[in-house]
Amino acid sequence: MSRSRANAAFSLLVFVLVFVYGAAVGTRVASGAEGFRVIVNLDNPMSSMDRRFLADVYLKKATRWPSDEAIRPVDLGPGSPARRTFSDEVLKRSVAAVKSYWQQKVFSGQGVPPPELDSDSEVVRFVLKNPGAVGYVSSSGNVAGVKIVAVR
């Protein structure tokens, strides 16, 4: 009897651990309340993409898809929580650092940042309109008409 009770306690512990881990992984990869989803045009053949590549795209170091289509990244506004998460996790830089990076680029004539759009719907519309576009929306946003790609 005492043995069965010990097993039950162990089982409970394992469950709890698994639950906590699962929650953590879900937050990171899929999306939570503050998460994001990367979207591309339906014409885009890619279904997943490397995080480094995505970062290069957003810093305009990579400008062409493998199909030689021009990449047009689009950002959410700086106040958006998804933007913050995206910046931290994909670009591995704070929003402010990114901003500073682009200010330097802009005034030295070396390039312009991706356009910042105020809402998820605008981003979706932008991606729908431009075949080479890539964007991200908050995890709760409506993504009808665009394709969600996984970030590796």
Next chain:
Amino acid sequence: MGLSFRAKLVVIVGTAAAALVVLIAASAAISNRTERELATIQESHLPKLRLGPQLQAEFERLKRALQDAVAARDAEAVNATRAIMETFLKDLDAAGAAVTPGQAAALRSAMDDYYAAALDVSRRLVADETGERLVDAMSAMQAKQARAADLLAAVTAFNPNDLAMAFTAARRAEVNGGHVRLIVSLVCLTGLVLLSGWIGRGVVRSLGEVTVGLRRFGGGDFDQPIPIARGDDELADLARQANQMAESLKRLAQARDRNDWIRDARVGLSQEMRGELEPMELAGRAVSFLARHLGAPAGALYYADGHRELELLGQYGGTPPEVGAPARFRIGEGLVGQAALVEGITVVKDPPTDYLRIRSGVGEGAPKAIVLVPLRQLGRARGVLELALFNSWSAPAEEVLTAVQENLVIALEVALARVSTRKLLAETQRQAEQLAQQEEELRATNEELETQQEELRQTNQELTEQAKELEEQRRTLEQNNSELVDARQRLEQKAAELSTVSAYKSQFLANMSHELRTPLNSMLLLSNLLAENEAGNLTDKQTEFAKTIHTAGKDLLVLINQVLDLAKIEAGKRDVNVAPIPIRQVADHAARIFTPLAEEKGLRLVVEVAPDVPAVVNTDGQQLEQIVRNLLGNAIKFTAGGEVALRVTRPDPRARFRRADLRREDALAFAVSDTGLGIAAGDLERIFAPFEQLDGSIDRRYGGTGLGLSISREIAALLGGELQVESTPGRGSTFRLYLPLTLDLSEAAPRPPAAPSFAPTAETPSPAPAAAPDLPDQSSTTPSNTAWESSESLLIIEDDRGFAEAFADVVRKQGLECLMAFDGQTGLRLAREQRPMGIVLDVRLPDTDGWRVMEELRFDSATARIPVHFVSAVDSAGRGLALGAVGYLTKPASRGDILRVVESLARRTADGAGRVLVVEDDAVTGDSVVKRLAGEKMEVHRAMDAGQAMQALERLRFGCMVLDLSLPDMDGLELLERLRARHGADMPSVLIYTARALTRAETKALEAHAEAVVLKDGASADRLVDEVRLFTRRLQEGRRTRSVNAPRFRPSALNLSGKRILVVDDDMRTVYALSATLRAKGVEVLVADTGQAALDLLRQRTDVEAVLMDIMMPEMDGFEAMRRIRKEARHRALPIVALTAKVMKGDPEKCIEAGATDYLPKPIDGDRLLAMLNGLLADKAGGDA
């Protein structure tokens, strides 16, 4: 070529200048080109080098600024970037030639585009705009930026090839220019050299010819001229000029030859005429010389002989004797006479052949010309020289003749003059002889004059003798004068003798008082001894008798004193010192003095001053008070009950005066009335007679001598007033003293005393010794009697030796040693070494001045206390006294002045340390005491009341205090108590000096404090002075006065038992009295009746412990005896008490000087003697231990 030398030079120089101009022009052209190339480099290429980086930097700065502003989200900073933009544009404008205008405009517009877009983007970024349009704007902006950057690069692009090309062009231009310059220079140089060579050759040849010609001329060859070179240049001209010069030189040589000939003629003639020649010979020589020189075969000379005729003086040549020259011509006669009158030479050419023929051995012929030369002196015709010539007449000959003419005339004149001189010489010799004769006569006259001079000298001698006589008379006068001086000195001596006589008189009175007092002394001592009845073997009755004897003796002493007083007044020896006396004060004083006595007797004392009485009366206050005291004392004494009154009023209109000079309106009445016995009318006059009292029995009842009124009346007379009395027996008497308001000494006093007025206080001591009212003191006015201590000295610092000697003389006559210093330094040294008792100091000294010496004296503690008296010809008394001098004497000074100085100095020192405080509220009495004490060489301070007295005692130490018991602010006794409590042992000895009649209780109280009680009245001033002197000296000698004072009032406590005391006195009564007193105390008394006996006795016995020495003894007096005793070493410390009759001032000092330890006045107070002996022996015992 016919060009002149100058033209040739112009050609050469001109050519050279033209070549130079060409060279310069070529150089300028080349330089200009090079300059242009270099300017292009400087203006276009170089700025571009600088401008590019500059504009690029500003462009970068602009971009950076915008980026920073956006990063900071600062709209202001965005706007501020416009400044950078403007700087950029300004620099672009300033670029100038470095940028083409087209390029600049394009760049400017591109920049403007870019900046507008950049501003837009920046603002939108700052405003946080987002979205695609922003990104588009950014892109557009970047495009514009790229375009501007491209344009900027194009504008500032710098091509190094351009610069290199520019430099190459410049270098090429420079090299080409150099070649051109070289070629032009060479061409010009060659041309110049050729031209110069061609021209130079012609010049050299011409110069050669001229040189040869000139060398020839130099050799004296003037005949061949220099060939004139072809052409007309300067060298040809030079040759022509040289030829002309040769011509001139040739002419000059000829002229010189002719002149030589003329000169030879002159010189030759002069030689011919040298020497002292007679006129004839001279003329002959001259004619023959001239004829020879001119080649004339014949000649003649005519000369004026002083008249108007010309005489033939000399001739030459072959004139045939038969023809001959005529000996004389008159002037103007014939050819010769005419020629003499003409200025110039007369020439007769080609005379007819028969005019004159000249023959020689070889032939004969006629002369070609006759020449007549006039000889003129100062325009006057003197003669004519005639010559016949074979040659024709020539100019040189004329010159020769003209030239010699003057010399010839002079020589002839000199010769003629010599002839006349010879004549004159003879004449002169004759005149010289005459002169010698006259000289002889002159000498004779001179001798006469000398004789007269001798006579004058004799007269002068006589005058000198007369002067000598006058001198002798003057000497006689001087002698008379000195006799007068002698007479004066004799007079002075007489005066001194007179004062000596006066002194003898005083001495007599003193001796008499001594003689009277000595027996009285015995009587008092013995009677007192009997009355004490220590042996207890007398009955009461006998004791009573003894007391009566004692009382009577005391009365007798008072009587004697009064007799002396009276005698003194009658002899006019009483001095009157007039001063303004406040009447109120006199009255109050009297009231204060007599009130206690009156109260003791149960009498009422009334003192009144009438309102119409003036405030002050000018009289002798002390004497006035004596009268008032006498009257009041009498009144109280003779009144049993009722009242005694003093009333000061104006005199009653009914008053009658016996004195004519006393007027009622100028007088004052002091009325003393009583309710006593009264005096019968018949007795009123008698009471003023000496020794009179109304009733003999009164004498016994009241005591008194009856002399008081006599003395009062005498004093009243002395004060110019009189004393009157009216009385009714049984009801009382009234005594009235009438005094003038102002006492005029010259009228009132028949013999006004000649005493000088006193200085008010002793701080400035009076130069004259005090003329004291006491009889014995009269002698003190004679300075020689003043006793100085001979060992002491005065120092005189004075450069005037005469004055110093005079001073020293006076000082020595005073029995003092005198030191002299003639300059300040010596004076200071002497003062330090010798410590004189006083210094007389001249203000003006050779090495320093007196003020300085004074300061140094005061600075040195050794000399600071020595009194200094200044002497000077200038009066600066104020300064001297300010420095602390005791006095100031202005030269010239009389002997009297000097004497006073010496006395003041000596007095200063003798009692200098003895300081006395006089406490007395009454101005008159106080002044009198101060004067008396000041006269005793004491430093006297004055206090008007008890407060001042206490202050003075706080400030200074005093040897003695003279105290009046009646003080306005405090009772004398109370003051004494306070002082005793405050100062204790340091308190000075106290002398009570009061006019108050003391009650028994007061006397007792005072005895506890005071050294002695002295009653205030005229005769007691002596004793006051003696006591004060005694105290101060004791203090100076450092003796413990307390040991003397303390036991004084406890005679029974003395322990003299077993002491051996030697009494030396020739008067056996005194010896007996003293012996009795001493033996009663257990003393073993030894007796010697003379000084010698005392000496012998002291030699035999070594156990004598004290000596009482009488001063006045026959054979050897006390002074001498004491001196001899002191000579023996073992008696140095022996106490010796001198016994004096208390008569002569100065005796105490003499006693101490002679060796006395202390002294006592006679009559001897037994208690005092015992106290003194006890003190001395106690001292001795202490000293031995």
